[in-house]
Amino acid sequence: MQVLIIIAVIAAIAAIAYFAWKAEQKRQAAFREWAAQHGWRYSPQRDRGIRDRFSFLDRLRQGSNRYAFHVLRGEWKGFEAVAFSYHYETYSTDSKGNRQTHHHHFGVATIRIEKSFSEVRIHPESFFHRIGQALGVQDIDFESIEFSKAFVVKAEDKKLAYDFCHTGMMEYLLERRSTALELDGEWLAVYDRHKLEPHEIESYLDALVETRALMPGYLFRD
Numbered sequence: 627m628q629v630l631i632i633i634a635v636i637a638a639i640a641a642i643a644y645f646a647w648k649a650e651q652k653r654q655a656a657f658r659e660w661a662a663q664h665g666w667r668y669s670p671q672r673d674r675g676i677r678d679r680f681s682f683l684d685r686l687r688q689g690s691n692r693y694a695f696h697v698l699r700g701e702w703k704g705f706e707a708v709a710f711s712y713h714y715e716t717y718s719t720d721s722k723g724n725r726q727t728h729h730h731h732f733g734v735a736t737i738r739i740e741k742s743f744s745e746v747r748i749h750p751e752s753f754f755h756r757i758g759q760a761l762g763v764q765d766i767d768f769e770s771i772e773f774s775k776a777f778v779v780k781a782e783d784k785k786l787a788y789d790f791c792h793t794g795m796m797e798y799l800l801e802r803r804s805t806a807l808e809l810d811g812e813w814l815a816v817y818d819r820h821k822l823e824p825h826e827i828e829s830y831l832d833a834l835v836e837t838r839a840l841m842p843g844y845l846f847r848d
Contacts, residue, residue: 656825657670668698673710677692680815686734694712694734695711712733715727715729715730735834737838739814743786744783744810746779746809747809748777748805750778751776765780770793773800792840815834
C-alpha cells in the first residue's frame with residue numbers, strides 16, 4: 627500500500643509539472659504571435675539586463691535573484707516600449723531554523739517619454755506600501771479625499787507630484803483603482819500583481835500612452 631501511495635504521489639507531481647509546461651508553451655506561443663503581429667521582438671528567456679537597465683524603478687530593486695522573462699520590446703503609438711514579467715526572491719526561517727525561499731512575480735509595461743523627471747510613485751493603498759516605508763518617503767495628500775484614500779503617492783519633488791496628479795489625472799486613476807504607476811527618468815511604468823499575460827499587453831501600453839497624454843504640457847517645456 628505504501629508503495630502505491632508513493633507511486634500515486636510521483637504520478638501527481640509529474641502530471642502537475644506536465645500541465646504547467648504545456649501552459650507555459652501556450653503562453654510563449656501567444657507572446658510570439660502578438661509580437662509578430664505588432665513588429666516587436668520577444669524573448670522568453672531570463673534577462674538580467676532588464677533588471678540593470680531599469681534598476682531606478684523601485685519595484686525592480688526588491689529581494690534577490692532578480693530577473694525579467696517574457697520580454698517584449700518595440701514601439702507603441704510613437705513611444706519606445708518594453709513589457710515583461712519579473713521575478714525576485716525573499717527568504718524566511720521557520721521555528722526550526724529551516725530557510726524557506728519565496729518566489730514573487732509581477733508584470734511590468736513601460737514607455738519612454740520625451741523628458742526626464744524625478745521619481746513619482748502612485749499605487750493603490752497597501753500595494754507597494756512597505757517600499758515607501760523603507761525609503762522613509764512620506765505620503766503626499768491631495769485635496770481630493772477620495773483620491774488620497776485610494777492611492778499612495780510618494781515623490782521627493784512634491785510640486786512635480788501635484789503637477790502630475792491634477793484633477794484630470796486623479797479622475798482617470800480613480801476609474802482604474804488597481805493601477806500601480808511609476809514615473810522615473812524618461813520612463814513611465816505600470817505594474818500588475820501577477821505575471822504578464824499576452825491579452826494584457828495592449829491595455830497596459832494604452833494606459834501608459836493615455837497617462838502620458840494627461841501630463842500637463844508645461845512639464846515638457848524648458
